[in-house]
Amino acid sequence: MAITEVDILVSGGGVAGLTAAAVFGSAGFSVLCVDPTPPITDRDAAGSDLRTTAFLQPSQALLDRAGLWDRLAPHAAPLQIMRIVDAGGPVPEPRIVKDFNASDISERPFGWNLPNWLLRREMVARLAELPNVTFRPGTGTASLFTREAGARVTLSDGTQVSCRLVIAADGRNSPMRDASGVKVKTTRYGQKALAFAVTHPIPHENVSTEIHRSGGPFTLVPLPDYNGLPSSAIVWMERGPEVVRLAALPESEFEAAMTERSCALFGPLTLASRRTVWPIISQVAERMYAERVALVAEAAHVVPPIGAQGLNMSLGDMRVLLELAEAAPERLGDRHMLETYHRRRHTEVRARVTGIDLLNRASMMEARPLRDLRAAGLNAIYSLGPVRKTMMQLGLGTRG
Numbered sequence: 001m002a003i004t005e006v007d008i009l010v011s012g013g014g015v016a017g018l019t020a021a022a023v024f025g026s027a028g029f030s031v032l033c034v035d036p037t038p039p040i041t042d043r044d045a046a047g048s049d050l051r052t053t054a055f056l057q058p059s060q061a062l063l064d065r066a067g068l069w070d071r072l073a074p075h076a077a078p079l080q081i082m083r084i085v086d087a088g089g090p091v092p093e094p095r096i097v098k099d100f101n102a103s104d105i106s107e108r109p110f111g112w113n114l115p116n117w118l119l120r121r122e123m124v125a126r127l128a129e130l131p132n133v134t135f136r137p138g139t140g141t142a143s144l145f146t147r148e149a150g151a152r153v154t155l156s157d158g159t160q161v162s163c164r165l166v167i168a169a170d171g172r173n174s175p176m177r178d179a180s181g182v183k184v185k186t187t188r189y190g191q192k193a194l195a196f197a198v199t200h201p202i203p204h205e206n207v208s209t210e211i212h213r214s215g216g217p218f219t220l221v222p223l224p225d226y227n228g229l230p231s232s233a234i235v236w237m238e239r240g241p242e243v244v245r246l247a248a249l250p251e252s253e254f255e256a257a258m259t260e261r262s263c264a265l266f267g268p269l270t271l272a273s274r275r276t277v278w279p280i281i282s283q284v285a286e287r288m289y290a291e292r293v294a295l296v297a298e299a300a301h302v303v304p305p306i307g308a309q310g311l312n313m314s315l316g317d318m319r320v321l322l323e324l325a326e327a328a329p330e331r332l333g334d335r336h337m338l339e340t341y342h343r344r345r346h347t348e349v350r351a352r353v354t355g356i357d358l359l360n361r362a363s364m365m366e367a368r369p370l371r372d373l374r375a376a377g378l379n380a381i382y383s384l385g386p387v388r389k390t391m392m393q394l395g396l397g398t399r400g
């Protein structure tokens, strides 16, 4: 049987895998990207990904280099202010409100928010423009054989692919990670997230609002207007059984519950999409690589959706890989390149996973005294000017 030869095989066509294909394709490498599940590129189709991604500044620069930003910019909602609200008192109402304004540290917004289904649509269209990139939905990676000089991957349709680098972007249960024997450490919180879109009468003014009470944060992230009304994407984290109950409520009861949980900051919320449910875990791979394999995105690290870190960390992985590949293209995928990648990413990835784990645990607190302590801590930390600035820069990924 004929063998397909490429520089890079990307296993996984989620948002991370499609970005990897566009990034390395735009840099001139030959790329094959495969995924057994064809991407759903229509908001209202069954199974569409209704999560949104807030791309922070460094991620936007990478998307621009990959020829993606011009396509995405018309659909993006800027994030100018990040607001943190503690509503952990006896009744759900704001008791501490802290604003971070992007203008304190930069002339540009913190980032831009985009729906995941739309990202897939525009990314697939970008790949079609690149003659050196092939995207093959409906086909997955099945097995992996590596030597020091290269990798041989068998696909689910029996095709064999020979490449210098396998980028494993095949998600939290990554088959390529398993095939290469890299172990993971997983933390479970007994928590799930509801992700959906709403409209509301009070405009969001490009403010992203994270409200803490118990069970996890309730976050509203700005979207462009929907059907002529101000609109936001919501991620609502709670204990698993509570999420299952909320997801099954009749629409009007659900709307009342979410309006109460939002402290009615934007007036009554109206559901503007399906409700989708996501399990919440933290996970870190013990190494970011194996022979001829680089782990990126959820194959390497999973975090609860707090502070828009997940995919932004993933694009951080790709920035480093691209830099190393461009500095020495002849070493693409060799041991030296992948060890350097691991050294440059793993410490930062672990630090961010630990930080988000702590934030999530603080946000889950049920007991009143602990919630009061959280509010006091929030107030103290966020009231100190230099600490605030450092935290904003860390959140943005411009330091670290």
Ligand SMILES: Cc1cc2nc3c(=O)[nH]c(=O)nc-3n(C[C@H](O)[C@H](O)[C@H](O)COP(=O)(O)OP(=O)(O)OC[C@H]3O[C@@H](n4cnc5c(N)ncnc54)[C@H](O)[C@@H]3O)c2cc1C
Binding pocket: 011, 012, 013, 014, 015, 016, 017, 034, 035, 036, 037, 051, 052, 053, 054, 055, 139, 140, 141, 142, 169, 170, 171, 172, 175, 193, 194, 195, 235, 278, 279, 296, 297, 298, 299, 305, 308, 309, 310, 311, 312, 313, 314
């Ligand atoms: C509710 C929620 C909100 C979030 N919000 C944000 C946010 O605002 N900002 C942010 O940065 N991050 C956010 N995240 C995190 C972000 O969504 C994830 O980091 C990102 O979607 C993961 O992308 P991925 O491509 O790594 O994984 P996935 O989307 O899981 O993609 C993996 C792909 O691999 C494919 N695959 C599986 N097996 C194979 C195989 N054998 N061969 C080839 N392909 C295979 C799968 O079909 C799948 O398409 C959020 C997460 C959640 C749960």
